[in-house]
Amino acid sequence: MARTGWQRWLFGEEQKTVLRASYSLTYYDEGLLTFINYAGGNPGLMQSLFLNPGMPGFPIGQLRLSDPTPPLAMFPEKFSPPFRQAEYTFARGFSSMLPQLRTPYIQTWTFGLQREIVRHTVVEVRYVGNKGTHIWHGFNLNEVNVFENGFLAEFLNAQRNLAINQAAGVNSFQYRGLPGQVPLPIFEAAFGARGSQPALPAASGFSNGTFLNYLRQGQVGAFANALAGSSIYLCRMVGNQLPACARLGFDSPGPFPINFFQANPFAAGAAINLMTDYSYSSYHGLQVQVRRTYSRGLSFTANYTFSKSLSDLFADSPTMTRNYTTLRNRRLDKGPSPFDLRHAFQAYWSWELPFGTGRRWATGSSVVDKIIGGWTLSGIVRWQSGRVFRLSSGRFTVNQNDSGVILNGLMTKDLQKMLTVRPGPNATVFFVDPKLIGPDGRANPEILAPPTTPGVFGQFIYLYGPSLFLPDLALSKEIPLTERVRFDLWVTALNAFNHPSFEVGSVAGSVSIMSTTFGQTTATATGPREIQIRLKLSF
Known part of the structure; x- marks a missing residue:
């Protein structure tokens, strides 16, 4: 912490007017809670033990209190490093911290003028500003992509297919060869057969009510996220290229890469939270204060502040994860802070x-x-x-x-x-x-x-x-x-x-x-x- 200040009396010997200015630089210690939340939630520190009726050794309605306790199931089954992310696909996300994470600091500066207006009463007008640098900000790196992979273009084609089918009395966005319709290779892969795995029924694919609503509402991001986070759909797209899909019985490769939707497919549909020091804040305030020291039985202080506080982190807790609206343009999140x-x-x-x-x-x-x-x-x-x-x-x-x-x-x-x-x-x-x-x-x-x-x-x-x-x-x-x-x-x-x-x-x-x-x-x-x-x- 560093502080400095300056003061000067003005206008003669009466010393009723004083000019003040100050500057401080303060480093803020975030403590251990952030580290605990981000490191403690990853695999390797805890193993879950559970037992549900119907599991091996626990037949429903056939055990008595005098019988020995059935063997407990464990997740993960093995508890020895290294812990591979591929073993947790479709089950959880992961968290990490920027290796070069820097300590946040606040610079504060003030400039004010104080004047005694009557005996025992002074008025002070001051400007107060500060700037926060390297503020810690946790966000999800696993943003779904709909642009470079062509999913947005196919979504638009699916909207047209749906409109044409509905005009013909069919509530589906499947390509049926009607005039104006086009094939949908991404959706056909997500809903179709893959190796020994059969194609999905229409109610789970081209005629699914949720998917139809996504198309009607323009929710291409929601549609992409639904496919990316489900083994039913993603495994049909990528096949046994993704280890989790191979474990689920998919025995042939799919036509699309495993990172088709997300940068880290081993956390498919889940978050990869990274704690960084990328954020910033600013504050500018005009403060007016009237103070009366005790005299004739009366003392009072009254103050008014007009201020503005801006940041790209709309969160009021240091452990809170707040995603950027999009990693493509982090400036979209600049706006009033929660403390504004x-x-x-x-x-x-x-x-x-x-x-x-x-x-x-x-x-x-x-x-x-x-x-x-x-x-x-x-x-x-x-x-x-x-x-x-x-x-x-x-x-x-x-x-x-x-x-x-x-x-x-x-x-x-x-x-x-x-x-x-x-x-x-x-x-x-x-x-x-x-x-x-x-x-x-x-x-x-x-x-x-x-x-x-x-x-x-x-x-x-x-x-x-x-x-x-x-x-x-x-x-x-x-x-x-x-x-x-x-x-x-x-x-x-x-x-x-x-x-x-x-x-x-x-x-x-x-x-x-x-x-x-x-x-x-x-x-x-x-x-x-x-x-x-x-x-x-x-x-």
Whole structure:
């Protein structure tokens, strides 16, 4: 850690104005949790033992409690290095860490001007900025490919085949030799016979309902991921070239390479998570603060911050894996960070009410003084803009990551203005304008629609949820009984006005436009009003 600062008094000998600047460089220790999560989840550290009815030695309904325990099954069967990834295909993914993983660091700089405006009260205006470098970021390397391997082109052909077949009354995308149709060699390999393995029935292939929906919705990424992660389909495409397929009884090679869809086929359909130091962050904030030191029974501090926080890592946990939208263009993920609070105001104060002995207005009566004298009112009030979230659609038009949304006829700033809080059904709360919700509870497709163009992402829209308002108030009183005995009373009201502040985003609320509960939430960022009463007798 390195720190330096500078300060200079301005404008004469009164020293009411001061100029300050500072810079710091701080390295951040991520600790061991990330290492444990990424190394501890790989094969080699644990062996699973299990026993299910119907397994060898465990006939269903034929054993008694007095019989010896049947032999346990083990996975993996052998527990000795080296652990080959090929032994775990179709069962799990893998994790690793960048060998040259560097320590993340934060550079922070400030520049501010402070001025005493009246006695005991100063105003300070300052700029605060920071930049995070080498921030750790775990993501999946096994992104499905639909471009270079020709799968996207075949998907488009399959869409045309489906349209032609449906016009002829057939709900299938199989090539039937009709005018305008073309053969589909990739799908024919995935659904057809391979060596001693028979072809799949139509319900598992060309007429499969899920696959037909993928074609209608343009979800080429979802289709590719479904084929890549299933031994039923991938093994028919690659045959016994993939060791796992040979173990499953495929006895002849297929026409396609084992890495047709993914860079590491030994984790077929699963993730290859890599922890890197590729990410970054930035923060820029304007802060205004008014402070009054204790004088005449009153002290307070109030501050307001207008800021922007950006990053390419939309995650608030150092152990969280957050995939890039696509490895082809990591810049697509640059946007607001989860810590982006555009506006924040906070004030706290303590005010000795001016009644009673030793205060501005004495009562002249010991009885009255014990009733209205010696009271102190204090509080903390916080208001801040809402938590940032990103709209999703649950559609996968490029790879296995969400493809965003399509915004029709509006700009993001217009959509932001349509976020509001109103009561919903079944003790829920809507945080969007009714115009944004369709009759089935999903987003209104005339305004917010899912992407449908194969191979093309939609828009990635960041919005800010409902603001947070939290007033905490306290009233206290000292009651002297004798010279040596004092009675103290505190009454504290947390969330004094019982104002609910609702949460939206990764922690709560439905932000998927295809959800039937889109725009609804039941979670609150604060609890209900809580009143605490404390009594203390001092002697």
